[in-house]
Amino acid sequence: MQALEATKTYSAACARQSGSIQFAEAISLPGFVKSFARNDEIFAEEAPADFVYKVISGAVRTVRILSDGRRHVGAFHLPGEVFGLEIGAVHRFTAEAVSDCQIALIRRSHIEKAAGQEADTACGLWTLVSQELNRLQDHMLQIGRKSAAERVGSFLVEMADRTGRDRALDLPMSRLDIADYLGLTIETVSRTMTQFERDRAIALPSCRRVVLLDPERLCAA
Amino acid sequence: MQALEATKTYSAACARQSGSIQFAEAISLPGFVKSFARNDEIFAEEAPADFVYKVISGAVRTVRILSDGRRHVGAFHLPGEVFGLEIGAVHRFTAEAVSDCQIALIRRSHIEKAAGQEADTACGLWTLVSQELNRLQDHMLQIGRKSAAERVGSFLVEMADRTGRDRALDLPMSRLDIADYLGLTIETVSRTMTQFERDRAIALPSCRRVVLLDPERLCAA
DNA sequence: CGTCCCCTTGAGTTATTTCAACACTCGTGG
């Protein structure tokens, strides 16, 4: 019954999204919406990848845990973005709700069937994955060759861009999530943000709310 | 005339490749082969992305240079692999020949035209980019969360896997290339390899030739 | 034989991590 109700609200929910990728709409997918509470698992690493997911509201992280406990956040996904689209049989990351969120689920078999028939749909998949690849290439440069200050700085600017509101942003994720995304420790992220605040590059009305006072300096940092 | 001659040799060259992605064959592309000397630029960052490239022989690196001189190697491409496939108008990396190499060039417009018509072709692009995305996600985990020894160790194992020969490999790239790929310095790469040799995890008949004696230890490192 | 490039090695420095303690917020239950 969740599926039934969800189907009804799906197109309305999509219409609200502002992500650059309107892929899900482009192929008019049958889908249903599911709600997740903060820290709920949306799917597990190695689990069969039978669905593709799209964020309606809230935020999602994809995670890998190494055997010794080290944790790596592969990406954050904000409203309008698609995640969990795999080429193989299983998911390569665990996906978890960063905040309470609503997620649209689309059967992968539907998408693949459509992609096998309509070139447009298949091109949509190509575009979608390419954009994710580009994002990852940029992120790799950050992680591989930049200092802690540069990583945190560009992260804040990137998040401000993605959430739309120019200067102010509410980070949905914890310092730990940010650290594991940037390849740093929670202490380093915290210290860096404090330093930015001292330098008047940002304001921190609360620890999750950031106002960018000098984005130039953040990127250059 | 290079194009004419090349067209003739193209399918023979492809037949030799063993890469898992037989994309180029799948859509029977018109293409021509071009030779590059070591360190030649194949295409520049920001240059119009009018061609897609496939390694016939030799090795290729994709590179970005930051304004302050820091250098980042995004990927190495070995025979059979496709690179330079973009979703936007321009290339996002510079591509250079790691060693003397032969590269097949395919007009992007041909590929896109085919992809717009045949779903199979478009799915091929999707698959190709997805595999690159997966590789990058794994690499990101290395860079973000692993020690120098772990990075170098998995790099050697990965290269051994990709070049096919189980235990012995000839690295086509310099220590500097490896360092810039792994987010380390040349000295750290060198020291790490020396340490692996002392630990009998590898043998180094020469500095470019590596024999994996204990791959387990390299990955665990 | 000399030169250039690449690689290695050593010694000292530094950015980031680690370990430890403390502060803040928020809900729950007495």
Next chain:
DNA sequence: CCACGAGTGTTGAAATAACTCAAGGGGACG
């Protein structure tokens, strides 16, 4: 209404992995 505890974030001091700077070795090639 306050006390409590858990979760989250900040700060300090010490440790360390990796970097920087500097020098020297070795092979390829003219």
